[in-house]
Amino acid sequence: MQAEQQQVPSPGATAAHLLTPRRELLLLLVLAGIQFTHILDFKIMMPLGPQLTEAFGIRDAQFGLLVSAYTFSAGLSGLLASVYIDRFERRTLLLVLYLLFALATLACGLAPTYESLMAARIAAGLFGGILSAMIQTIVADVIPFARRGKAMGIVMTSFSVSTVMGVPLGLYIAAHSDWHTPFIAIAGLSVALAVGGWLVIPSLHGHLAANAGSKALQGIATVVRDTNHLRAFAFSFCMIFAGFSIIPYITIYMQTNAGVLTSQIPLIYLVGGAATLVSAQLIGRLSDRLGKLKVLGVVACVAVLPMMLITLSAGLPLWGILIITTLFFVFVSGRMIPGMALVSAAANPAYRGTFMTLNSSMQSAAMGLAALVGGLVISRNPQGMIQYFWVCSLIAIGFNLLALALARRIRVHA
Template sequence: MDLSVPIPARDGGSAVAPAPRAGLTLAALSLGSFMIGCGEFGIMGLLPGMADDLGVSIPQAGLLVTGYALGVVFGAPVLAVLTSRWERRRALILLSLVFVIGNLACALSPTYGLLMAARIFTALAHGTFFGIGAVLATEIARPGREAGAIAMMFVGMTLANVFGVPIGTFIGQAYGWRAPFFIVTALALLTTLALALFAPQSHPRAGVRFRDELHALGRPPVLMAMGLSVLASSALFTLYTYIAPLLSEVTGIAPERVPYLLLIFGVGMTIGNVVGARLGDWKLMPAIIGMFAAMTAVLVGIYLFAADTVPMLTLLLIWGALVFGLASPIQMRIVATAKGARNLASTVNQSAFNLGNAMGAWIGAMLIASGASYSMLPVASAILAGLACLLALYSHRQDREDSSAI
């Protein structure tokens, strides 16, 4: 992907990123997404140890995922309003500093309650960072390559799952669950420095009222796209939040070997991030529909073969690819449909993703608390993925009907 030529913002803003600065800007954004991914997903492999140390049950520890997600849900719209007229480089730097403070507070929290509060505080900046960063990425991309530019930013998140989460799990098992949070704090400091050095000045549009942006945000295609975000992340987190105990208790993997399987899942995410972006730039909605259909089938496969190690390895790889194969196409769908409110919509979409995260972690917790086994979680995830596929089909049909009516 050639990002060497400065491209003006599609909504009338501006972004100046001459070569090779455009690439360095995307690298800084990718580092930020790597840092955020390590902080958000890193506790997945550490839940048993965290629960034991803090004196809570594993489902209660899993609610730390829900708390973080709800922090994103409520923080993204508020910060989107507060930063809507800020210079984007300055906004991204200040948001990355929130991650420095928040992750350090997580590492130092002595109780479950304080850790929950620190997780929520950290999460407040999550949605706005990704929202502003995704818009900036599309501004410096060539026309027709926007999904690829967003994928370049999200590659940091996939690498967090390939390397960050498994390594963090190893470190957490060896030195305690707090150690990974100290490492994420250092990554947040590096992100702040990289953004200060490389991010170009970029100004949102002037003279647009927030009320008009809200009106643009409320159009049916935008709302349906956000519904896809909610269902996609719900389908993921219903199962992924409890992937460590499922692998240990159902598949029979020794706890010290769980990071290796998480590594396989992360490799799949990396592959999916690249392939999904290319499919999205080719045919956006057919790609989304196809990946949701495939995800439903894979989750059914995980239910059927959860007790067999070799099939589980294959299914985890494919599941990871589909999970992040959908990320940039759905984000691009939001940007494409929310004309007149791209910055706000891109940010609020992170609330939609994380509302799904919270719902998924909660659904999983409620199922386990009601007596369901870990092996039933893939069934719930498959139902959610199937609903997303149906919604994507309906949205695509509405697009075609609207086009034929013009």
């Protein structure tokens, strides 16, 4: 895999040379903070599932649709953004979209009905749908491939922090206030991080020269004609589909079938998130040292076990459930660190923004379809217990193994 690496200059190379190690670290921390709020905005929906289904009197499938609406909207946003993303300076575009995302998240917190919450979630998806793609594009523009595994590990620590701190805190606030409050808090934090982003993120416009004079759709056509790009898109789709066949319904299953108390749910996210704070850094460093593909193969294969066990954990004591859920968080999220380093390096650097937004659309579509499929697969028996959750694990394992096969065929650029 490393032998196939092509040394293609990145449009962000000039900006990268201007960054001191301290400035680079601050950049990664701010990007991780932006990613944190974006991910938390999505992840907070899942542990709030029981509260939302009760508050609005909706079925599990309707809750799944609420989750899917955000991701489908985000996917559409990525498709639209692929037309213009490489035609604007990176920092300005990221922060404008981020502020609009904050406004939509505030609307979620103020939503009085299921329908208004659905509309606000769609708006949040439209503006927030390409934030991850923008962040990964900036990292790929600024950080050399040899150090990108560690950089991705820092940025993706946001997933862990959103789990270990954000989700339990959001649930605590919701329990002592109402479900509206976490969204309002996320919106406020987003505004503060946008100010920090303006101060820390460098101006990145090297890609503009490479796209000067090109037509709006020419970049998209160039990206989708590249078979290596298509393999990377398929890989991303399968990686995300594998995780989100299970993730949206973990809280509902744990409370309904496994007997975990509402007050104990934050403990699952606290322990799992704390473990991933450590594992994300380790996996990132090992990816740089041993090779992204090799580490991905090991982590993805180990992830198969908790994918199956988490859907069969009913009847276990709390400590057993915590072991399984922690392994799930560590290895299922851990796959994404070497995986996204590979994907970011699969792009032609001149069209990296377009590539990453199209990739984000694929990931959003995978999230939405997986959540929708999961909602259709599971059902309730007459006693109200979740049935057929184990089928979701088989679907997840199948897509996880398919992703591994696709990863071996991806060529990387510097």
